[in-house]
Amino acid sequence: MAAEYNVYKAFHQRSITDREGFWAEQGQLIDWHKPWTKVLDYSRPPFAKWYVGGETNLCHNAIDRHLDARADQKALVYLSTEVDVEQAYTYRELHAEVNRCAAILQSLGVAKGDRVIIYMPMIPEAAFAMLACARIGAIHSVVFGGFAASSLAARIDDAKPKLVVSSDAGMRAGKAVPYKHLLDEAIRLSSFPPEKVLLVNRGIDKGMAMVAGRDEDYAELRARHMDAKVPVTWLESNEPSYILYTSGTTGKPKGVQRDVGGHAVALTASMKHIYCGAAGQTMFTTSDIGWVVGHSYIVYGPLLAGMTTILYEGTPIRPDPGIWWKIVQDYKPTVMFSSPTAIRVLKKQDPAYLKKYDVSSIKMLFLAGEPLDEPTHRWISDALEIPVVDHYWQTETGWPILTAVPGIEKTPIKFGSPSFPAYGYDLKLLREADASEAGPDEKAVVAIVPPLPPGVMSTVWGDDDRFVRTYFSTFSKKLVYSTFDWGIRDKDGYHFILGRTDDVINVAGHRLGTREIEEAIQAHSNIAEVAVVGVADALKGQMPVAFAVVKDVSKIATPAARAAHEKEVMATVDRQLGAIGRPARVHFVTMLPKTRSGKMLRRTMQALAEGRDPGDLTTIEDPTALEQIRDALAGR
Numbered sequence: 316m317a318a319e320y321n322v323y324k325a326f327h328q329r330s331i332t333d334r335e336g337f338w339a340e341q342g343q344l345i346d347w348h349k350p351w352t353k354v355l356d357y358s359r360p361p362f363a364k365w366y367v368g369g370e371t372n373l374c375h376n377a378i379d380r381h382l383d384a385r386a387d388q389k390a391l392v393y394l395s396t397e398v399d400v401e402q403a404y405t406y407r408e409l410h411a412e413v414n415r416c417a418a419i420l421q422s423l424g425v426a427k428g429d430r431v432i433i434y435m436p437m438i439p440e441a442a443f444a445m446l447a448c449a450r451i452g453a454i455h456s457v458v459f460g461g462f463a464a465s466s467l468a469a470r471i472d473d474a475k476p477k478l479v480v481s482s483d484a485g486m487r488a489g490k491a492v493p494y495k496h497l498l499d500e501a502i503r504l505s506s507f508p509p510e511k512v513l514l515v516n517r518g519i520d521k522g523m524a525m526v527a528g529r530d531e532d533y534a535e536l537r538a539r540h541m542d543a544k545v546p547v548t549w550l551e552s553n554e555p556s557y558i559l560y561t562s563g564t565t566g567k568p569k570g571v572q573r574d575v576g577g578h579a580v581a582l583t584a585s586m587k588h589i590y591c592g593a594a595g596q597t598m599f600t601t602s603d604i605g606w607v608v609g610h611s612y613i614v615y616g617p618l619l620a621g622m623t624t625i626l627y628e629g630t631p632i633r634p635d636p637g638i639w640w641k642i643v644q645d646y647k648p649t650v651m652f653s654s655p656t657a658i659r660v661l662k663k664q665d666p667a668y669l670k671k672y673d674v675s676s677i678k679m680l681f682l683a684g685e686p687l688d689e690p691t692h693r694w695i696s697d698a699l700e701i702p703v704v705d706h707y708w709q710t711e712t713g714w715p716i717l718t719a720v721p722g723i724e725k726t727p728i729k730f731g732s733p734s735f736p737a738y739g740y741d742l743k744l745l746r747e748a749d750a751s752e753a754g755p756d757e758k759a760v761v762a763i764v765p766p767l768p769p770g771v772m773s774t775v776w777g778d779d780d781r782f783v784r785t786y787f788s789t790f791s792k793k794l795v796y797s798t799f800d801w802g803i804r805d806k807d808g809y810h811f812i813l814g815r816t817d818d819v820i821n822v823a824g825h826r827l828g829t830r831e832i833e834e835a836i837q838a839h840s841n842i843a844e845v846a847v848v849g850v851a852d853a854l855k856g857q858m859p860v861a862f863a864v865v866k867d868v869s870k871i872a873t874p875a876a877r878a879a880h881e882k883e884v885m886a887t888v889d890r891q892l893g894a895i896g897r898p899a900r901v902h903f904v905t906m907l908p909k910t911r912s913g914k915m916l917r918r919t920m921q922a923l924a925e926g927r928d929p930g931d932l933t934t935i936e937d938p939t940a941l942e943q944i945r946d947a948l949a950g951r
């Protein structure tokens with residue numbers, strides 16, 4: 316790396332060589348009810364325990380501790396272009412709402428350690444519910460609203476929640492999304508139905524039916540707990556705070572479990588060193604609370620830092636493509652966080668929409684979730700005339716792995732690169748064959764030498780073995796955490812991410828497992844076998860494309876029948892997994908390309924679908940299978 320970035324380098328170096336000293340200092344950024352006795356306990360690798368013996372609470376740090384200095388400052392601004400609402404909550408008001416919600420949860424039998432699934436649209440009550448869980452030591456698991464009933468059922472069965480918090484409906488691009496209806500279906504499918512369901516009735520689904528004895532109305536219970544004061548439950552730093560399910564190689568999503576103390580410190584430190592967000596300022600993160608970006612940088616991060624956070628329900632292009640910039644003009648965020656796909660969407664619109672508003676409040680824009688192509692990076696930097704920081708991380712880590720750290724040193728941005736390892740991460744690029752370190756510009760696996768820093772997942776919910784097996788067994792010679800991403804480091808020390816090493820794909824910044832989509836497709840009665848691959852897409856990064864073997868070929872005998880069958884399969888995915896997993900195309904074939912040992916040649920199919928050379932095909936069992944793929948793609 317170029318020698319001049321000495322301040323960044325020293326900061327990073329110390330975080331690795333003097334972990335305890337470094338993180339003890341960062342630990343001072345939050346309030347502790349009881350001090351820790353040991354900064355790091357790494358006696359059971361690869362499990363790392365941070366701030367052992369320390370007692371704290373996320374809700375206290377996100378709300379209560381700001382009350383003295385900023386009770387009348389806005390904490391949460393809810394903006395909806397779907398239902399046309401603008402509503403701000405000060406820290407005092409947020410505190411009151413979260414106390415009410417905590418009292419409601421307690422009245423429904425929720426106690427410390429109980430799980431609460433939050434399946435909600437982007438409304439303030441979703442954030443209240445998360446913070447209320449944190450307040451009483453309940454473990455929340457937010458499920459993204461785009462997931463369908465059976466995906467939700469699988470998460471209910473794994474988390475076994477005492478309560479599900481939901482709503483009658485959400486709105487997306489002007490269309491109602493029937494949350495309650497999907498939830499009822501999920502509960503029917505579930506083997507561990509929750510005892511209680513708490514519903515925020517927005518009046519969108521007029522026909523919403525309440526199940527007597529199970530379903531409770533939020534407004535009614537809130538009225539009963541208007542003056543509730545619920546003391547925070549102090550938790551040992553390593554107790555679980557939340558579970559967030561994410562996709563991997565198997566069809567079964569993993570419950571990423573996060574702790575309390577390390578999580579609070581890591582996010583608070585990131586607000587200072589990475590996002591440069593100070594108390595009193597505003598942050599606008601355009602994600603959804605159902606994803607990790609929403610957890611870390613709509614809800615917890617900005618509030619931990621004493622900032623105002625914006626919760627936006629709507630798309631970037633309705634009522635017109637200037638809506639985000641209007642929000643910026645109105646609310647003056649200093650920092651904004653979005654995704655490359657959203658920027659590509661805006662890039663296609665008339666630039667006049669950007670010019671129409673005063674966006675000078677934003678000092679930095681952060682983008683993450685998928686690769687940021689160089690032209691998009693350049694376009695948005697020029698348009699806003701501010702540093703645009705591409706940064707790279709995962710649901711598992713909860714905060715950036717590779718990033719510029721402008722709060723420490725303003726290093727120059729290279730377009731298309733998420734810069735350098737964040738403090739706390741001992742990041743290596745390892746050769747797949749023997750775990751040795753790759754040289755400059757050599758493609759290798761992005762790995763992290765444990766112990767992982769505070770805030771990173773502590774385990775897979777209920778399955779320590781799966782945590783070790785999944786993340787730490789890529790290399791037999793070295794105990795390292797695999798990110799499952801390929802990367803390179805150039806001679807200046809800048810990193811570039813080149814895509815996943817596993818079967819995870821990234822559609823518009825949404826992480827999906829191809830196996831999950833395959834399982835959803837297989838729910839269709841006429842599908843014998845299917846392979847799903849991620850195919851490069853100029854707008855969304857990647858799109859899932861399916862190749863399916865049908866049982867009864869008479870159903871696809873004519874082009875019209877084929878088209879109808881394709882639609883049916885897509886509808887099956889919508890029902891099973893949710894529309895976010897819907898393949899862009901379903902091609903029908905009579906055989907899939909496999910090796911002689913029966914391994915599906917996914918990379919080969921992907922290469923063909925992207926018009927690339929599929930490479931070495933000597934292991935293929937029946938080459939005519941490839942011809943079928945070629946024909947299907949060519950529409951023959």
Ligand code: PRX
Nearest residue numbers: 683684685686687706707708709710812826
């Ligand atoms: O493949 C990487 C890609 O998204 C994956 C993580 O997705 P998720 O768990 O949804 O977390 C998103 C948190 C921002 C990674 O394994 N990814 C994320 N950021 C980038 C990226 N790929 C390239 N560049 C990035 N900046």
